Amino acid sequence: MKQRLLPTLILTLLSLHVNAQQRQTLSTGYPITPVPFTSVKVTDGFWGQRLQASREVTVPLAFSKCEETGRYKNFENAAAHLKDPSKVFDIKEGTFSFDDTDPYKTIEGASYLLQTYPDKRLRHYIDSVIDIIGAAQEPDGYLYTARTQNPQHPHPWSGDRRWEKEEDLSHELYNLGHMVESAIAHYQATGSRKFLDIAIRYADCVCREVGPNAGQACVVPGHQIAEMALAKLYIVTGDKRYLDEAKFLLDYRGKTTIVHEYSQAHRPVIEQDEAVGHAVRAAYMYAGMADVAALTGDSAYIRAIDRIWNNIVSKKLYITGGIGATNQGEAFGRNYQLPNMTSYCETCAAIGNVYVNHRLFLLHGEAKYYDVLERTLYNGLISGVSLDGGNFFYPNPLASKGQHLRQPWFGCACCPSNICRFIPSLPGYVYAVRDANVYVNLFLANQGEVQVGGRRVRLSQQTAYPWQGDITITIDENRAGAFALKVRIPGWARNQVVPSDLYRFSDDHQQDYQVAVRAKDGSICQQATTQLTDDGYLTITHRWKRGDRVELHLDMQPRTVRANDRVRDDEGRICVQRGPLIYCAEQPIQQGEGDDPLANDFNITRVLINQHPTFALGQGTIADTPITTLTTDAQVLGFDAQGRLTATDVRLLLIPYYAWCHRGRSTMQVWLRQDLPN
Ligand code: FUB
Ligand code: ZN
Numbered sequence: 001m002k003q004r005l006l007p008t009l010i011l012t013l014l015s016l017h018v019n020a021q022q023r024q025t026l027s028t029g030y031p032i033t034p035v036p037f038t039s040v041k042v043t044d045g046f047w048g049q050r051l052q053a054s055r056e057v058t059v060p061l062a063f064s065k066c067e068e069t070g071r072y073k074n075f076e077n078a079a080a081h082l083k084d085p086s087k088v089f090d091i092k093e094g095t096f097s098f099d100d101t102d103p104y105k106t107i108e109g110a111s112y113l114l115q116t117y118p119d120k121r122l123r124h125y126i127d128s129v130i131d132i133i134g135a136a137q138e139p140d141g142y143l144y145t146a147r148t149q150n151p152q153h154p155h156p157w158s159g160d161r162r163w164e165k166e167e168d169l170s171h172e173l174y175n176l177g178h179m180v181e182s183a184i185a186h187y188q189a190t191g192s193r194k195f196l197d198i199a200i201r202y203a204d205c206v207c208r209e210v211g212p213n214a215g216q217a218c219v220v221p222g223h224q225i226a227e228m229a230l231a232k233l234y235i236v237t238g239d240k241r242y243l244d245e246a247k248f249l250l251d252y253r254g255k256t257t258i259v260h261e262y263s264q265a266h267r268p269v270i271e272q273d274e275a276v277g278h279a280v281r282a283a284y285m286y287a288g289m290a291d292v293a294a295l296t297g298d299s300a301y302i303r304a305i306d307r308i309w310n311n312i313v314s315k316k317l318y319i320t321g322g323i324g325a326t327n328q329g330e331a332f333g334r335n336y337q338l339p340n341m342t343s344y345c346e347t348c349a350a351i352g353n354v355y356v357n358h359r360l361f362l363l364h365g366e367a368k369y370y371d372v373l374e375r376t377l378y379n380g381l382i383s384g385v386s387l388d389g390g391n392f393f394y395p396n397p398l399a400s401k402g403q404h405l406r407q408p409w410f411g412c413a414c415c416p417s418n419i420c421r422f423i424p425s426l427p428g429y430v431y432a433v434r435d436a437n438v439y440v441n442l443f444l445a446n447q448g449e450v451q452v453g454g455r456r457v458r459l460s461q462q463t464a465y466p467w468q469g470d471i472t473i474t475i476d477e478n479r480a481g482a483f484a485l486k487v488r489i490p491g492w493a494r495n496q497v498v499p500s501d502l503y504r505f506s507d508d509h510q511q512d513y514q515v516a517v518r519a520k521d522g523s524i525c526q527q528a529t530t531q532l533t534d535d536g537y538l539t540i541t542h543r544w545k546r547g548d549r550v551e552l553h554l555d556m557q558p559r560t561v562r563a564n565d566r567v568r569d570d571e572g573r574i575c576v577q578r579g580p581l582i583y584c585a586e587q588p589i590q591q592g593e594g595d596d597p598l599a600n601d602f603n604i605t606r607v608l609i610n611q612h613p614t615f616a617l618g619q620g621t622i623a624d625t626p627i628t629t630l631t632t633d634a635q636v637l638g639f640d641a642q643g644r645l646t647a648t649d650v651r652l653l654l655i656p657y658y659a660w661c662h663r664g665r666s667t668m669q670v671w672l673r674q675d676l677p678n
Contacts, residue, residue: 029294030362037428044445053389054423062106065409078148079135088150097146097157098171101178102417108182109420111189141205163217167258177225220253227288270300273307279324283352290359314500321376324349336566340398347384347415367536368499371491378580383658385419387623392416402589402665436483452480466579469554475544486537493554506562520547558615572675583654584670588663606637609674622659630654
């Protein structure tokens with residue numbers, strides 16, 4: 001008995017060892033290491049509610065939509081064709097060449113959830129979807145159902161041959177990118193290589209067939225993401241071919257057949273200095289450039305993304321943190337072209353903007369990147385999903401006459417499935433470490449565990465942010481000795497709206513913050529040194545003991561903001577910001593009128609804000625979720641019976657922008673008129 005068991009035991013131990021080794025990844029190359037979301041347990045109402053909605057509603061909904069809308073069927077059809085080539089399937093009208101990415105992105109989000117909330121049924125379900133996906137893979141690794149279902153008559157965007165229309169609309173490499181991102185997340189969550197091996201086979205096929213050498217298709221992605229994904233695959237597998245391929249995809253952009261701004265192929269990437277073209281494509285490319293730069297040390301990439309970041313932040317960023325001004329090409333507009341009603345601000349672009357700013361922080365270690373990230377996160381990104389997690393915006397406008405309404409899904413479902421994968425990953429944006437420095441970048445109630453010099457530090461935050469500005473950061477365990485806590489003091493708390501002159505506070509309030517470092521017994525820690533360093537962080541160096549805490553108070557006075565005069569659409573207008581939140585005025589059209597305590601009962605487009613507005617805080621709930629409201633004196637313009645102008649005093653109620661449009665269609669404005677026309 002013993003003799004028979006022993007070899008099995010040895011084999012099992014060996015495979016466990018190999019598995020552990022395989023799961024060890026290479027360094028990302030970034031000087032700063034983010035603390036993974038698996039090490040940060042969110043205990044906070046604000047984000048706790050969002051994470052719960054993601055788990056209970058968004059991800060299950062997306063899986064059911066993938067089923068209902070034939071996303072899985074595409075894989076099944078492709079598999080049927082591979083088994084019996086006489087079987088071909090008509091590509092349905094209204095489908096997209098990237099529909100495969102919706103299951104991939106949903107699996108990615110679900111895999112993140114699995115790491116925090118183990119769930120056998122979910123894991124089983126994901127497994128069954130991966131089986132369906134794997135069966136659609138061609139023998140040489142190619143996996144693209146838009147062609148494999150019907151190679152003679154593929155999707156009209158796919159082209160007659162592989163890669164032929166990649167730079168246009170086939171999205172073969174975009175599909176690869178999302179598959180790889182998802183497969184890595186699944187592997188990291190489960191330890192199973194099932195999906196990873198499928199993705200590796202497709203990546204290997206791409207490395208063989210796409211490149212600069214004779215016999216290869218010399219094309220770059222029509223829609224970027226493969227760059228980031230292949231860089232990550234290199235980190236996970238150690239196989240340098242993937243990094244080389246990612247670099248090829250970047251370096252040949254602007255040097256192949258299609259040369260246009262839409263996909264940022266108008267110039268070689270290192271020569272670019274302005275954000276142009278399709279905003280999601282652009283953001284994913286900048287993120288990919290940062291990843292490859294971190295791994296290769298290519299400083300030309302970094303110089304280019306620094307220039308482009310400056311262009312965005314000083315000329316193309318909405319006050320909500322959204323990017324992409326126009327629906328023509330879902331693209332960045334011209335400098336200072338930031339229309340409100342027609343603003344595109346695609347939810348995917350907001351997610352892309354978070355990716356870019358996160359990576360620039362990891363490269364440069366400056367708080368200003370998180371200032372932009374936080375603005376996007378709390379405003380133009382979460383506005384993309386309803387509070388209950390079940391409805392989505394694709395564009396996120398800054399004004400509406402009632403033409404906008406969140407939907408449970410779209411024919412082109414990129415935004416809902418991107419929300420699926422982003423929200424569960426949020427806890428991974430809170431902390432980061434560099435040497436003996438622990439960065440505290442976001443404020444939310446949580447318990448985190450970080451490694452400082454390979455030694456464990458446990459810390460937690462107690463806060464009701466973004467509603468209140470009191471944040472306590474407690475050291476719950478410290479095996480690392482002395483280290484610096486680098487606490488981000490948000491730009492808005494230092495009277496800077498954004499790190500540029502695109503927006504400025506227009507009131508004369510001076511926002512402030514206070515900090516105290518205390519020991520467990522409440523006494524001030526005299527030995528702690530505290531300094532606001534040039535990187536925008538409050539750097540507190542101390543030999544931390546268990547129970548020591550940083551008490552930070554950020555002044556949360558509501559502020560009025562003006563845009564740079566060159567933004568014509570915001571001329572004569574202000575918007576209101578409190579903490580990281582942008583507020584808006586809303587008037588529901590169908591529901592709630594009259595009896596809705598959070599509804600203005602007058603035409604908000606005719607409102608004139610007081611020249612010196614003051615704001616009163618109130619409490620309310622939208623979709624059963626608590627919010628802090630603001631009210632202010634204003635006047636509504638109209639005409640009397642004689643046709644003369646009237647100005648009627650009103651109390652204007654403002655709600656957080658992300659919470660608008662939860663009570664049916666509504667009129668909404670972020671930028672409110674304060675001046676008379678010039
Ligand atoms: O092309 C794939 C996705 O569809 C893009 O990222 C979105 O903007 C939408 O066009
Ligand atoms: Zn989208």
